[in-house]
Amino acid sequence: QNISTLVKNLSVKTLLLTGKDKGKIRLEKNLQIKNGEAQIIIGTHALIQDDVSFKSIGLVVVDEQHRFGVFQRMAFTYKGIKPSILVMSATPIPRTLSLAAYGDMDESRITEKPLGRFPITTISINLSKENKLINRLKEKLKTNEKVYWICPLIEESEELDLKAATIRYEYLNKIFKNKVLLIHGRLKEKEKEEVMEKFQKEDYKILVATTVIEVGIDIKEATSIIIEHAERFGLSQLHQLRGRVGRNDKQS
Known part of the structure; x- marks a missing residue:
């Protein structure tokens, strides 16, 4: 919903693929992904299944990275020719922290809130x-x-x-x-x-x-x-x- 709203005035087609898509609906969506009709594809683990192939995958964004296994994240590298991969997490797993610390992974930090947001007040009570x-x-x-x-x-x-x-x-x-x-x-x-x-x-x-x-x-x-x-x-x-x-x- 958020991404579709952002690109609604652009000539870009978005598509959502999840495990709930079955039968004819899934076949139609897989075809749109394969022939490049959909430029931005949002989905769950369904995107790394064998029946999903991309026409030309250039960028992969893995949100909530800590909820995906190493091989699940790597699966996207085999679905294209060395696509750029961006993994995002507010609570990265130790392996990711180690990769960032020792230079095997470039790191970017979002340290500011969106405009108009306030810091969250946290209180502990009995x-x-x-x-x-x-x-x-x-x-x-x-x-x-x-x-x-x-x-x-x-x-x-x-x-x-x-x-x-x-x-x-x-x-x-x-x-x-x-x-x-x-x-x-x-x-x-x-x-x-x-x-x-x-x-x-x-x-x-x-x-x-x-x-x-x-x-x-x-x-x-x-x-x-x-x-x-x-x-x-x-x-x-x-x-x-x-x-x-x-x-x-x-x-x-």
Whole structure:
């Protein structure tokens, strides 16, 4: 969506290929890629499958590089004649850091935010102040802003004293009637898409989630993210989760 918007006034055709494209639709898209009809191709791991061939691949951009294996990233080099490869990540894996440090990979850093963005304010509070947090949320939601609430578990565990996403969803739904949605990894892909579409386009204010929203989510109205039991997450996960907010001209 973002790239299509950027090039809408240019004579450039974009195409999206994912694993959900099957049968005739996939064959048609593969043909457009092969004959060069599509100049900018955006996709998932589907692009490195054997049935996908490019007419003349010049540049490969691998976003969220840490989620691809070495051989998966190298697969693109065999689909063209030495294409330029740009890998991007806010949390690069140790191997990538080593390659950059020892000169085997050129490095560029984006150190500035887009125009009009503010630095994200990060606060740590004790769970005993939950009621105070809920009251703060009530005030924030009056301004038409949206909130992520992240939990480390999907369901309650007898072994771990942690609040599960399902329990948190039920609790918040009693307070914020018909304003709360739940998403986690056990939902089918179509169900996840439906939840995210409702959260983005309808009058839902809070999305209770697991780390399933860690990457690939861009909702401008979301200005706050609450990460419950933050000690259960790694630094990379926390950094990626925090990146879900701060995407508009309001303070996050």
